[in-house]
Amino acid sequence: MKRLIVTADDFGRCLPINEAVEDGHRNGILTAASLMVTGDAADDAVRRAQRLPGLSVGLHITLVDGEPVLPPAQVPDLVEADGRFTHRLVALGARIFLDRNVRRQAEAELRAQFERYKATGLPLGHVDAHHHYHLHPTVFDLVLDLAVEFSAPAIRVPWEPPLASWRARREGVGRRLANALFHLRRTQRMRRKAQQAGLLVNDRVFGVNDSGAMDADRLCDYLAALPDGLNEIYCHPATRTWNDYPMPPSYNCVDEYLALVHPKVRQQLQRHGIILTSFALEAAAREKAA
Numbered sequence: 086m087k088r089l090i091v092t093a094d095d096f097g098r099c100l101p102i103n104e105a106v107e108d109g110h111r112n113g114i115l116t117a118a119s120l121m122v123t124g125d126a127a128d129d130a131v132r133r134a135q136r137l138p139g140l141s142v143g144l145h146i147t148l149v150d151g152e153p154v155l156p157p158a159q160v161p162d163l164v165e166a167d168g169r170f171t172h173r174l175v176a177l178g179a180r181i182f183l184d185r186n187v188r189r190q191a192e193a194e195l196r197a198q199f200e201r202y203k204a205t206g207l208p209l210g211h212v213d214a215h216h217h218y219h220l221h222p223t224v225f226d227l228v229l230d231l232a233v234e235f236s237a238p239a240i241r242v243p244w245e246p247p248l249a250s251w252r253a254r255r256e257g258v259g260r261r262l263a264n265a266l267f268h269l270r271r272t273q274r275m276r277r278k279a280q281q282a283g284l285l286v287n288d289r290v291f292g293v294n295d296s297g298a299m300d301a302d303r304l305c306d307y308l309a310a311l312p313d314g315l316n317e318i319y320c321h322p323a324t325r326t327w328n329d330y331p332m333p334p335s336y337n338c339v340d341e342y343l344a345l346v347h348p349k350v351r352q353q354l355q356r357h358g359i360i361l362t363s364f365a366l367e368a369a370a371r372e373k374a375a
Contacts, residue, residue: 087359090317092117097124105322105342107133110140113346116363119145122201123152131205141363143211144202154197160190178221199235210365213241238368239285244272245293253310288314297336301344308353
C-alpha cells in the first residue's frame with residue numbers, strides 16, 4: 086500500500102508560506118506542516134492551524150538560518166552578531182560535537198523551542214529540522230530525548246532512496262547516489278534509535294535532491310514512481326516572494342505551492358492508488374491497532 090505524507094516546511098517563516106500552507110491543505114494535497122516557532126509569522130501560522138483541524142502540524146526545530154527563542158546572550162555560540170543563527174552549518178556542527186558549552190546552549194535552545202510549541206496548544210504531530218540539521222548525531226540525540234519527553238509521536242528520517250529517486254526523474258544519478266550514501270549510516274542510526282524510543286518514522290522521503298524545485302511535473306513524476314510503504318514528500322510552498330530572509334535564489338516556492346493545488350497532481354494520486362496521510366494519523370492508527 087502506498088501511503089504519502091505531504092509536508093510543508095518553514096510554516097510560520099512568513100505570510101506567503103502560511104497562505105500557501107492553508108490553501109494547499111484546503112484545496113490541494115498538503116497533509117502536514119512543520120512550524121518554525123520563531124518565524125516572523127509564527128503567530129499567524131498558529132491561528133491558521135487552529136482553524137485547520139485536518140492539518141497535522143509538527144515542530145521544525147531550528148539551529149541554523151533563523152532566530153533563537155532564547156535571548157542571544159544565552160546562546161552566544163549559536164548566533165552571529167545580528168542575533169540570528171549562523172549559516173555556517175559545518176562549523177556549528179563541529180562546535181556542538183567538540184565543545185560541551187556549545188552543546189549545552191544547543192540543548193537549552195532546543196528545549197525552549199519545544200516549550201514554545203507546547204505553549205501554542207497545537208497537538209505535536211511530528212518533529213523534523215530546518216536544513217535537516219538533526220542529521221547531526223549529537224543534535225539528533227538531543228532532539229530525540231526531547232521528542233520523547235514532549236510526547237511527539239514521530240520524527241522525520243531524511244533519507245531519499247537513490248534508485249527510486251532516479252526512477253522518478255531520470256537525471257542526476259551520481260548526485261542522488263552520492264547523497265544517499267553520504268547520509269546512509271547516519272539515517273540508519275536515526276531510524277534505529279527513534280524506533281527503539283517508540284517513535285514512528287517514515288520509510289523514505291523525497292525532496293532532498295530536488296529541494297525548492299518540486300513543481301507539478303516533478304511532483305507527478307515522484308507520485309508515479311512512489312514505492313509501497315510510508316513515504317513523505319516535503320516542499321517549501323509560498324504564494325509569492327518576500328524580501329525579509331528569503332529562500333535561496335534556486336528555490337521556486339510559488340511553483341511548489343501551485344503544484345500542491347494542481348488538478349493533475351490529484352489525478353496522479355488517484356491513478357496510482359496513493360493514500361494521503363500524516364504522521365499523526367499513522368501514529369493514531371498504530372496506537373489503535375496495538
